[in-house]
Amino acid sequence: MNTAxxxxxxxxxxxxxxxxxxxxxxxxxxxxxxxxxxLPNNAIAAAAGIAASTCHARxxxxxxxxxxxxxxxxxxxxxxxxxxxxxxxxxxxxxxRANLTRFEExxxxxPAVEGIFxxxxxxxxxxxxxxPDSDALRELVANNLSVxxxxxxxxxxVLFDYVRPGxxxxxx
Numbered sequence: 001m002n003t004a005x006x007x008x009x010x011x012x013x014x015x016x017x018x019x020x021x022x023x024x025x026x027x028x029x030x031x032x033x034x035x036x037x038x039l040p041n042n043a044i045a046a047a048a049g050i051a052a053s054t055c056h057a058r059x060x061x062x063x064x065x066x067x068x069x070x071x072x073x074x075x076x077x078x079x080x081x082x083x084x085x086x087x088x089x090x091x092x093x094x095x096x097r098a099n100l101t102r103f104e105e106x107x108x109x110x111p112a113v114e115g116i117f118x119x120x121x122x123x124x125x126x127x128x129x130x131x132p133d134s135d136a137l138r139e140l141v142a143n144n145l146s147v148x149x150x151x152x153x154x155x156x157x158v159l160f161d162y163v164r165p166g167x168x169x170x171x172x
Contacts, residue, residue: 020065020066020067022067025048025050025058026058026062026067028047028048029044029048029055029058029059029062030062030067030068032044032047032048033059033068033071037071037072041055041056041059042055044059074164077114077130081132082112082130082131082132083130083132083133084130084131084132084133084134084136084137084158085114085128085129085130085131085158085159085162086128086129086131086137086156086157086158086159087126087127087128087129087156087157087159088126088127088129088140088141088145088154088155088156088157089119089123089125089126089154089155089156089157090123090124090125090126090127090145090151090153090154091122091123091124091151091152091153091154092124092125092150092151092152093149093150093151093152095150096149096150096151097124099150100118100124103125103148103150104116104118104125106148107125107127110129110140110144112129112130112131112136112140113127113128113129114127114128114129114130115127115128116128123155137156137158141154141156
């Protein structure tokens with residue numbers, strides 16, 4: 001997400017790898033919303049066997065606790081003229097690692113960037129990009145990444161296909 005600023009999918013600092021405490025009703029609500037985030041509250045409540053007001057309160061609680069990070073439209077990049085997708089791994093210079101947040105913010109401002117991942121291994125970042133064509137991809141790497149003084153190297157993998165797990169994915 002880069003049109004309204006940087007949005008972290010997890011809070012900064014130590015991560016709770018165990019997750020939030022969720023009961024069966026919370027998990028059902030999450031599964032229903034993952035399948036269709038536009039499902040009306042009364043339909044979710046009916047499916048969960050709870051009152052609409054209780055359902056609304058549970059959804060609000062899930063949002064406040066950071067379990068639900070947001071609701072958004074899943075736009076096909078090809079449908080808006082950005083049909084070439086790639087993953088670019090970026091290795092930073094050793095001296096630049098003190099400014100990871102600043103570099104992450106720079107990446108978030110690039111219009112082609114769909115996602116930013118701070119990773120382990122011999123690379124520091126993996127970014128998912130969507131561009132119109134190979135010329136635009138070359139321009140992005142050559143003129144926006146490789147020229148940065150903090151970047152030691154990049155490696156690009158073009159995506160042939162991108163399959164998002166289906167609606168049958170269980171919550172949790």
